[in-house]
Amino acid sequence: MNYVSARQYFYQEIQQADEYIDLAKASLYIAQEEYPNLDCEEYLNALDTMAFELQERLPDTRYPMRVLKCINNYLYEDLGFAGNSQNYYDPRNSFLNDVIERRLGIPITLALVYLEVARRIDFPMVGVGMPGHFLIRPDIPEMDIYVDAFHGGEILFAQDCEIRLSQIYQQPVQLQPEHLPTVSKSQFLMRLLSNLKHIYLNQQELEQALAAVERIILLAPNSIIDIRDRGLLSYQLGRFTQATQDLETYLHQQPDARDASVIRRLLLKLKR
Numbered sequence: 001m002n003y004v005s006a007r008q009y010f011y012q013e014i015q016q017a018d019e020y021i022d023l024a025k026a027s028l029y030i031a032q033e034e035y036p037n038l039d040c041e042e043y044l045n046a047l048d049t050m051a052f053e054l055q056e057r058l059p060d061t062r063y064p065m066r067v068l069k070c071i072n073n074y075l076y077e078d079l080g081f082a083g084n085s086q087n088y089y090d091p092r093n094s095f096l097n098d099v100i101e102r103r104l105g106i107p108i109t110l111a112l113v114y115l116e117v118a119r120r121i122d123f124p125m126v127g128v129g130m131p132g133h134f135l136i137r138p139d140i141p142e143m144d145i146y147v148d149a150f151h152g153g154e155i156l157f158a159q160d161c162e163i164r165l166s167q168i169y170q171q172p173v174q175l176q177p178e179h180l181p182t183v184s185k186s187q188f189l190m191r192l193l194s195n196l197k198h199i200y201l202n203q204q205e206l207e208q209a210l211a212a213v214e215r216i217i218l219l220a221p222n223s224i225i226d227i228r229d230r231g232l233l234s235y236q237l238g239r240f241t242q243a244t245q246d247l248e249t250y251l252h253q254q255p256d257a258r259d260a261s262v263i264r265r266l267l268l269k270l271k272r
Helices: 003-014 023-034 040-057 064-078 096-102 107-120 158-169 185-202 206-219 224-236 240-253 260-271
Strands: 125-128 135-138 145-148 154-157
Touching: 003 023, 003 206, 023 040, 023 096, 023 107, 023 185, 023 206, 040 064, 040 096, 040 107, 064 107, 064 145, 096 107, 107 125, 107 135, 107 185, 154 158, 185 206, 206 224, 224 240, 224 260, 240 260
Parallel strands: none
Antiparallel strands: 125 135, 135 145, 145 154
């Protein structure tokens, strides 16, 4: 499959109402731009197989805590999934095919495997966008428990999340509902692509960073920061028409931005 059709498939998937987006498929279409010969069905089948094997192990009484313990034993003990703390910023940690093959990932991609397997055994879970760390939780009203897919499926209660946040911010934090927002599927994909964008920017892989930004803009056409970043990356890659258009849009919408004077100088240079 070529880059264009991978992008088209991604676009078609995210055009649906949020509840109908298939996260595994959309994530594999993201990976397909990196791996043009990737066979999505192979990895969707791998998730189906995991769910089938897990189904056999589930307890007769499906209390949520028991189900979570069962998923944890299967994914982390039997299959050996783990957080890649040794090489956290390896781009492979962000591609679902690599995560399934290597059994290594970052919080959001290990959460993705967990969510997809749980969905297939009819135990719906949702993503939780805690600042600095991605969590998941059972989609059960009044059930205040969270799962850290990066740390072996560790079960967290609200108080544990508060301690985690205090560690992240390096000062005492009082837990507020906005610290643990439920993440829509579009937001999930945005976060996955934002990770890739920052990894590629840090590695100076500008073409790949631009590809990540372009897909973020497909998800959030009005994200003005990403429009600016598309402009800056296009400038660096010599795509001056796109750069001019995006940077003018940015200045029109954010005339008083902190970087406005820098962007104005860049536009003058482009117009010369």
